[in-house]
Amino acid sequence: MSDKNKESLLFEPMNQKLVFKRLITYTKPHIRWLTIAFVLLLLGTGAQILGPILVKIFIDDYLTPRIFDFQPLLWLGAGYLGLHFASVAITYVQLFLFQKIALQIIQQLRIDVFEKVQNLGLAFFDKFPTGGLVSRITNDTETIKDLYVSVLSNYVQNGMFLIGVFVAMFYLNVQLALFCLFILPILLILMQAYRRFSSKFYAEMSEKLSQLNAKISESIQGMTVIQIFRQEKRLRKEFEKINDEHQKAWLKSIKLDGLLLRPAVDFVSIMALVLVLSFFGITSFNSPVEIGVLYAFINYLDRFFEPVNQMMMRLSIFQQAIVSASRVFRLLDHDEIAPGQKGEGYPLIEKGEVEFRNVSFSYDGKHEVLKNISFTAKKGETIALVGHTGSGKSSIINLLMRFYPGVKGDILLDGVPIEKFTNEELRKKMGLVLQDPFLFVGTVEDNIRFYSHELTKEEIIHAAKFVHAESFIKNLPEGYDAKIGERGSTLSSGQRQLLSFARTIALNPSILVLDEATANVDTETEGEIQKALEKMRLGRTTIAIAHRLSTIQDADQILVLHQGEIVERGNHQELIKQGGLYHKMYLLQQGDPEEIEQVTTSEFA
Structure with a gap:
């Protein structure tokens, strides 16, 4: 139907x-x-x-x-x-x-x-x-x-x-x-x-x-x-x-x-x-x-x-x-429920290795937004996804989080098809930080504890310190008990993002998914976040969407997407040497007038 x-x-x-x-x-x-x-x-x-x-x-x-x-x-x-x-x-x-x-x-x-x-x-x-x-x-x-x-x-x-x-x-x-x-x-x-x-x-x-x-x-x-x-x-x-x-x-x-x-x-x-x-x-x-x-x-x-x-x-x-x-x-009676486990057994995510094998996907069943996507992310590696709006970056994240059904190809976690895992196991082992973080009405502590109500006060404070959020939390009138308005309206965009980082770190995931996570953070805070991210990525598989290429230059592998396909892959230096789409995007962000004029008059524009 x-x-x-x-x-x-x-x-x-x-x-x-x-x-x-x-x-x-x-x-x-x-x-x-x-x-x-x-x-x-x-x-x-x-x-x-x-x-x-x-x-x-x-x-x-x-x-x-x-x-x-x-x-x-x-x-x-x-x-x-x-x-x-x-x-x-x-x-x-x-x-x-x-x-x-x-x-x-x-x-x-x-x-x-x-x-x-x-x-x-x-x-x-x-x-x-x-x-x-x-x-x-x-x-x-x-x-x-x-x-x-x-x-x-x-x-x-x-x-x-x-x-x-x-x-x-x-x-x-x-x-x-x-x-x-x-x-x-x-x-x-x-x-x-x-x-x-x-x-x-x-x-x-x-x-x-x-x-x-x-x-x-x-x-x-x-x-x-x-x-x-x-x-x-x-x-x-x-x-x-x-x-x-x-x-x-x-x-x-x-x-x-x-x-x-x-x-x-x-x-x-x-x-x-x-x-x-x-x-x-x-x-x-x-x-x-x-x-x-x-x-x-x-x-x-x-x-x-x-x-x-x-x-x-x-x-x-x-x-x-x-x-x-x-x-x-x-x-x-509506049957469009969220995708769940298929098959028996309770496999666990131990290493957090991610593999896409010839994955294609369409939201409407007619127009494919992803075409034959293949890549592997091993434990401790960071895979960055870059590309223009509509290139398919967020769709890869959505499929990795198993938000949508109808995937063609295979998505494997530790070599096991993703559909064999329970939702509970997936959500426990994957941490997601969105570009526009959503906070709930309650206290600062409630929002950090959102993923697990079993967290102790010490674990909550540790997560806040880990992402450098404790400094602004202490300055709030009631600290961790400070009230947060609807969607975090009482906080700045940077503060909301820091709390979403703390919320994710408190979960201690094996796989870390970042959807332009530093977009709403000021330059000074971004430096602190980048340091925190380096610690967060240790021992974890990280999949990161980035618009600012400066934030993913140290990624182990960068996948450049265009119209749903991977058109380039490699690390920062390798992609710069190729002189392709990634290089042109990099030049545009560097702001060199002569280089920008050359890029904007090319077919890429």
Whole structure:
């Protein structure tokens, strides 16, 4: 299946019946307390149903014949009040149980969704916006919570109550109760019509809400660029357009609610009342009408349509929840997970030797970004990757870290194919430092300890000293306990990079991967980092991407990439003597005007 088809499947609505059945399966771990809640629900419903029966007995057996025996009336009154108070108490307990179970279910569902997102491959995040994913974990699960909390329990309670009402109606008058049964098909038709039309509107609303979240997330992350280029108005118009589309979808659903929910049910209830009164009116010509039965029927009709109204009004919440659940389950079922171990056994990375054998790779399955890449990096060696933007340097790093599937050729670690290693072993033995380091909200110590919570304070301090980060850490107001803002916003770019170095060194990896790791460090700090890197590389295999050639002149081997291929290889001196692409790049960075003019007029430019 193509990536485009996978993407469309993620947004395609699922069968509503299947979605509902799947939501119900989440109740299985709570079956014991659900059973207790259902028993209480039956008792509470019975208490509510018996109330009008007692009133009917009072009217027909005591009030109409004017029999006022104190003791029977006392028992009737006490029974009526007792049923009312019992109903209130039981309803409270069962509603509490239902909602407690609902919250536990939604808590588990959110954990499932978050865990799924954590295990998706990076190829997935390349295609889908972050805001949309956040919307599914937060907005969509919150909507599903409303289903469990305020819809299902309400539907079960009112459904049982409606059954009880019909039982009581049949007890009072079978013929009239049969007439009233015709109300049910009408209500079911209304509900089905509402579900059919509303599902389209709610699906559109959910999608527009995801787009709103994506636009907000993107704007906040790029706020510096937006303000520098004064694009606030353009972004506002884009946001306003999506917001208007979301509002239009809401208005469509509101119009539908206004037509098919309460007004339609009220009309049916009036027709039912007319039917009951007409029945008793016609019957009164031939036989006397029992006032108590008339009261009870009208009371039951009122009690019948009130829960129906509640159910209809919650139908919109139900429909929104089904649409949201469809989106969440599509995400849970998405099969684009991160590459994992293939085969049995638990091989270990001991030396850290890396070998690429005729490796080719394409992100989209059509255009190869790497073509027949082959090289070997032995323990203690440093392999540098250089080349212009888009030449394939980062792709080599991504494949070495096993971020993407679909690799052609072989990647070996200590002579063992990379797919045979567990993710845990790979992540323990590989340390990655990115050009743009990502720090998490917390303290300095938390970020250095991020890879392993088993690190001691002494090991954390040692890692910081190793990369010359301790000097600036000590100058922070709270030292290692200093708070770090989102993405490390409270630190300079150089300080963030130093912390990412310390975080990697604390892991003590066998293979060190550097993606232009000194790009955001000032010249003075870079000198200290280079000294630290020399110590870090001792006994380790190092793969380094570099744009500044001065930082990798001492590499054991330099691979020059161009359009996904290795076009030159050798150490710094060898490549300079060749006078090829590396030599031209070196001259450009040296800044000799005459040499630069010659280079820029060549084919290479």
